Amino acid sequence: MTTTPNESVPLIARKEEKLAWRGSRFALGASAAALAMGVGIFALSGLSKGGQIPSSLSSSSSRIEPKLGAAQTITLGTGCSPLGTVSFDPTTWTGVVGAKLITNSMSTDFRFENALDMTETSCGQYSVEYEMVQGEQFGFYLYPIGNTTDGAPVKDIGCSDEGDQRCPDPSSPAALAGMTACTTAFEENGNTFYNRVFDGSTTSYQWGTCDSCAGEAPQGCEATSSATTYDHYEILEGDVTCESKGLVTIVDIDECQVAGATLSGDPNKGFRYDQPEGGYTDSSSSRTRGCTFHSGNVNNDLQFFPNAQGACGTSNFDCVCGATSSATTYDHYEILEGDVTCESKGWVTIVDIDECQVAGATLSGDPNKGFRYDQPEGGYTDSSSSRTRGCTFHSGNVNNDLQFFPNAQGACGTSNFDCVCGVK
Numbered sequence: 001m002t003t004t005p006n007e008s009v010p011l012i013a014r015k016e017e018k019l020a021w022r023g024s025r026f027a028l029g030a031s032a033a034a035l036a037m038g039v040g041i042f043a044l045s046g047l048s049k050g051g052q053i054p055s056s057l058s059s060s061s062s063r064i065e066p067k068l069g070a071a072q073t074i075t076l077g078t079g080c081s082p083l084g085t086v087s088f089d090p091t092t093w094t095g096v097v098g099a100k101l102i103t104n105s106m107s108t109d110f111r112f113e114n115a116l117d118m119t120e121t122s123c124g125q126y127s128v129e130y131e132m133v134q135g136e137q138f139g140f141y142l143y144p145i146g147n148t149t150d151g152a153p154v155k156d157i158g159c160s161d162e163g164d165q166r167c168p169d170p171s172s173p174a175a176l177a178g179m180t181a182c183t184t185a186f187e188e189n190g191n192t193f194y195n196r197v198f199d200g201s202t203t204s205y206q207w208g209t210c211d212s213c214a215g216e217a218p219q220g221c222e223a224t225s226s227a228t229t230y231d232h233y234e235i236l237e238g239d240v241t242c243e244s245k246g247l248v249t250i251v252d253i254d255e256c257q258v259a260g261a262t263l264s265g266d267p268n269k270g271f272r273y274d275q276p277e278g279g280y281t282d283s284s285s286s287r288t289r290g291c292t293f294h295s296g297n298v299n300n301d302l303q304f305f306p307n308a309q310g311a312c313g314t315s316n317f318d319c320v321c322g323a324t325s326s327a328t329t330y331d332h333y334e335i336l337e338g339d340v341t342c343e344s345k346g347w348v349t350i351v352d353i354d355e356c357q358v359a360g361a362t363l364s365g366d367p368n369k370g371f372r373y374d375q376p377e378g379g380y381t382d383s384s385s386s387r388t389r390g391c392t393f394h395s396g397n398v399n400n401d402l403q404f405f406p407n408a409q410g411a412c413g414t415s416n417f418d419c420v421c422g423v424k
């Protein structure tokens with residue numbers, strides 16, 4: 001149920017006993033009367049945002065009436081969160097840390113087991129579809145996936161100080177305690193609680209803070225992300241590939257989110273609600289490979305097919321490609337054979353001819369390393385799967401001349417052409 005600053009509920013889940021709540025009933029609106037009939041709860045004295053306790057409560061006290069609407073996409077970030085208040089080590093985040101949305105309509109005690117699971121859209125970023133009503137009190141949990149024992153899940157709303165059973169140590173103080181810029185303070189039986197209250201429009205939040213740093217990843221994400229920062233991004237349709245236009249197919253989910261945010265101008269741009277963690281598993285040619293916007297529309301959610309084999313535009317999934325203005329300098333280069341790709345090893349297929357020459361010179365130790373005598377300007381034009389895509393050494397032998405197939409579709413080792421991959 002929705003309460004106001006003059007009507008509050010406890011925020012910390014009781015661990016050992018349930019209190020028998022008695023007292024006066026809330027005055028409920030007609031739409032909620034049937035649900036609330038027979039339920040007695042305290043009409044709690046509230047605090048204003050400045051922390052002053054009103055001298056009295058009356059039926060004429062101002063209140064926020066719930067305002068129903070369509071479901072919103074609620075997003076949660078952690079890029080500027082006070083992670084020192086979390087009771088566990090987030091380490092690398094992805095697949096390690098879960099998040100939940102909790103509202104007072106889900107549980108008047110804001111209990112973890114009643115909270116709504118959020119989907120991890122990228123490292124340290126979460127979202128969920130939920131019909132929030134104006135005036136609804138809410139907060140967010142972070143928790144280590146696989147461990148939901150007492151003390152492990154931590155919510156950002158709650159008590160200002162350690163108190164009774166509702167404000168135990170180490171849950172107090174809550175991360176948002178005292179932050180009246182984005183919370184409302186409530187008091188009951190000597191305990192002060194700080195809780196978010198939905199204003200009817202804001203849908204993007206950071207765990208445990210009023211600050212905004214949408215799209216930023218928390219510490220730990222960078223250590224595992226293989227995302228490459230491109231000069232810019234382009235959307236490509238038609239029966240072509242990013243590489244055929246001198247661009248790069250994006251097969252890193254974090255890079256896909258960055259690309260989508262950049263192209264749409266929306267820092268919270270996320271993936272479609274039905275996309276599994278890590279992207280869709282389709283490996284057929286009926287879906288476009290890599291990062292996509294359906295119909296090339298940046299207002300759509302991103303859809304990511306890291307294993308698909310289709311060209312740009314397949315089933316109206318247009319490619320989101322990475323673009324660099326010139327050759328990229330990698331940390332080093334690797335030669336790769338076998339029925340794999342550079343990207344399957346976390347490396348990059350080299351589709352820039354200048355970069356290919358640099359890679360060949362580096363690997364061979366010959367600064368004058370060049371391309372095979374019969375190679376046309378710009379590389380061989382073969383676009384079939386009978387040649388390895390990108391920069392190659394035949395048989396992996398650095399004493400051979402380089403051979404460059406920017407439009408080919410074959411994996412490393414095809415016809416003994418081994419990949420020369422860039423490594424960052």
